[in-house]
Amino acid sequence: PAPLAGRTALVTGGSRGIGAATALRLARDGADVALTYVNREDAAKEVVRAVEAMGRRAVALRADSADADGAAEAVERTAEALGRLDVLVNNAGVGLLGPLDGFSVADVDRVLAVNVRGVFLTARAAAARMTDGGRIITVGSCMALRVPGPGGTLYAMSKAALVGLTRALARELGGRGITANIVHPGPIDTDMNPADGPYADGQAAMTALGRFGRAEEVAATVAHLASAAYDTGAEFSVDGGHAA
Numbered sequence: 001p002a003p004l005a006g007r008t009a010l011v012t013g014g015s016r017g018i019g020a021a022t023a024l025r026l027a028r029d030g031a032d033v034a035l036t037y038v039n040r041e042d043a044a045k046e047v048v049r050a051v052e053a054m055g056r057r058a059v060a061l062r063a064d065s066a067d068a069d070g071a072a073e074a075v076e077r078t079a080e081a082l083g084r085l086d087v088l089v090n091n092a093g094v095g096l097l098g099p100l101d102g103f104s105v106a107d108v109d110r111v112l113a114v115n116v117r118g119v120f121l122t123a124r125a126a127a128a129r130m131t132d133g134g135r136i137i138t139v140g141s142c143m144a145l146r147v148p149g150p151g152g153t154l155y156a157m158s159k160a161a162l163v164g165l166t167r168a169l170a171r172e173l174g175g176r177g178i179t180a181n182i183v184h185p186g187p188i189d190t191d192m193n194p195a196d197g198p199y200a201d202g203q204a205a206m207t208a209l210g211r212f213g214r215a216e217e218v219a220a221t222v223a224h225l226a227s228a229a230y231d232t233g234a235e236f237s238v239d240g241g242h243a244a
């Protein structure tokens with residue numbers, strides 16, 4: 001039987017890239033899926049159609065993770081639309097790389113609002129609404145573990161914060177059988193980080209496998225954690241050996 005049959009999942013930033021691959025994979029594993037997006041309604045609707053084609057229910061919600069009320073609203077709208085919430089995948093994130101002295105205060109606020117505050121608020125709202133035995137999976141980054149060159153101060157800071165959040169959520173929610181884990185992708189071929197982009201060869205060379213990963217390869221680990229029972233408070237790299 002499908003490991004997630006009868007479960008529902010919310011994937012933030014599920015219209016493209018790793019989030020879209022995750023929404024599709026969770027649906028393939030039997031879950032009904034809600035996904036958030038900000039701009040690309042067309043892409044979000046395409047994911048919804050693909051999930052529905054698998055015989056699962058799907059709903060696309062416009063909800064900016066940078067909006068303090070939006071995070072909790074997305075959780076409520078998911079529970080309303082799908083009846084319950086079992087799995088949260090905190091995937092939405094922004095990458096902003098550059099020299100330390102080049103970031104404005106607005107840049108710092110923006111990255112922290114999406115990558116950290118939005119994750120905290122969504123996880124909190126989800127925990128309150130979630131069934132016991134629920135799953136919280138957060139998408140971190142290989143940059144939380146190893147920063148291979150200059151330019152990563154803001155992004156690495158934001159992603160490293162999620163490691164602490166994950167451990168603390170595991171302690172906070174373990175009594176309800178809710179697990180919290182973080183998945184650190186390496187260089188993954190998406191719009192954010194295309195495998196034919198200007199810095200791609202250097203990134204591929206940083207991995208042990210010498211190549212970019214595919215969004216589906218990250219989604220496979222997220223899906224595993226959505227049904228696994230005894231993993232919690234832990235970090236999982238899907239990075240081709242970037243951290244090795």
Ligand code: NDP
Nearest residue numbers: 013015016017018037038039040065092093188190192193
């Ligand atoms: P993409 O830029 O390809 O896709 C981003 C997705 O997030 C889109 O669906 C986008 O929606 C959505 N999104 C962006 N900002 C917000 C927001 N403020 N609120 C809600 N949704 C938002 O990114 P990736 O798939 O590459 O990255 C996904 C996650 O993986 C991020 O957290 C990223 O930091 C992390 N990551 C990626 C790596 C990589 O190499 N690709 C490496 C390590 C980590 P819309 O379509 O509407 O714009």
